[in-house]
Amino acid sequence: MRTKVAIIGAGPAGLLLGQLLHAYGIDNVILERQTADYVLGRIRAGVLEQGTVDLLEEVGAAARAHREGLVHHGVELAFGGVRHRIDMHAATGKTMMIYGQTEVTRDLMDARRAAGLTTVYEAADVTPHEFDGNHPRVSYVKDGATHEITCDFIAGCDGFHGVSRKSVSAAIRTFERVYPFGWLGILSETPPVSHELIYTNHERGFSLCTMRSMHRSRYYLQCSMEDHIDQWPDDRFWDELKRRLDREAVDHLVTGPSIEKSIAPLRSFVAEPMRFGKMFLAGDAAHIVPPTGAKGLNLAASDVHYLSQALREFYDEKSYAGIDAYSTTALARVWKAVRFSWWMTSMLHKFPDTGEFGARIQLAELDYLVSSQAAATSLSENYVGLPF
Ligand code: RFL
Ligand code: PHB
Helix, strand or coil, rough: CEEEEEEECCHHHHHHHHHHHHCCCCCEEEEEECCCHHHHHHCCCCCEEEHHHHHHHHCCCCHHHHHHCCCEEEEEEEEEEEEEEEEEEHHHHCCCCCCCHHHHHHHHHHHHHHHCEEEEEEEEEEEEECCCCCEEEEEEEEEEEEEEEEECEECCCCCCCHHHHHHHHHHCHHHHHHEEEEEEEEECCCCCCCCCCCEEEECCCCHHHHHHCHHHHHHHHECCCCHHHHHHHHHHHHHHHHHHHHHHHHCCCCCEEEEEEEEEEEEEEEEEECCECCEEECCCCCCCCCCCHHHHCCCCCCHHHHHHHHHHHHHHHHHCHHHHHHHHHHHHHHHHHHHHHHHHHHHHHCCCCHHHHHHHHHHHHHHHHCHHHHHHHHHHHHHHHHCC
């Protein structure tokens, strides 16, 4: 098989890149290790920046998001038992959209199918070759037979545990912080506790009330990395959440059986650079942020925006300028989101080693945020998404 761009990974980064390239007349093939249903079963992100929605619109995959997504103008920060609303739309003129990663993925898969583009699911042993030279190719095994795709470029959109970054490990520099706690998340068929997301700093640990729709809620609790979901039956989860919420939120909380429950570690990670000859990294393959800033999926979208523009410039104008600039351009935005996610995480979680002093500093910072328009605007600019 021959294509212009071989994309490894059918997560949001790979699927969105595929549709953007298709819109620019650049043919591409996606190789995905899992089945489509497996990819769709992962419950992850929920908040889309306006820039991410704009990209979905550009590829004609935003109709359902506009119908079913919930447009949010602000968030609530809770500390000391009191909730404070930050009006991000007033501060920036921008909004966010609540629309699950699962739905984004489904819409992009549907668009890809409708466009007749090739996706190979259950592709095993995917391996990029010769991206340093002029004949890049990707091999994989499907149904016991080895296949090869020759291409002009390889896009490594295969997430944190993918093969792309591993294949260049000798050439990269990594930066990492692993946080000493995780997030225990549940999904339930219950109405959300508030119209807004509620981020809570509490002496028992962080909590987040979020949603997927007006009848489906998602909640997170800071937990120990030693915890296992078996130790968290639903009743224990709801009891602990109630302890961390303000009185009014507890009164409005509707509990019910969980339909999904998982524990995620929290990590900040960046690999530099994001280009190796004719192979590029994009999305979680190149960087991870803790979910506190709601940035992971949105960074995957901004990376593939830059990458698709660079490739378009190459095919339209035979210019390498965008390709040469890709890593630097993408990393400049990545690091700002890494900083923001680290800062939100530091301000809102209970840390085992910072003591009473650290806890007071967090409260002072939160109090400053809700009493200074300048501070609230800075938070808002980052949360709604810095410009591309
Ligand atoms: P993905 O989604 O991991 O997709 C990578 C794909 O590559 C495939 N793959 C391979 N394919 C072929 N060969 C191989 N060797 C392969 N190895 C892997 C995988 O099967 C997979 O299908 O990466 P991508 O596309 O870069 O997308 C990144 C986002 O998924 C991620 O950043 C977000 O989910 C992070 N995140 C959030 N981001 C937000 O923007 N807003 C949020 O509100 C938000 N909340 C979250 C989150 C992540 C969470 N978890 C569980 C990590 C909440 C949570 C709890
Ligand atoms: C979610 O809806 O799953 C979500 C929202 C905001 C975050 C993280 C996750 O910061």
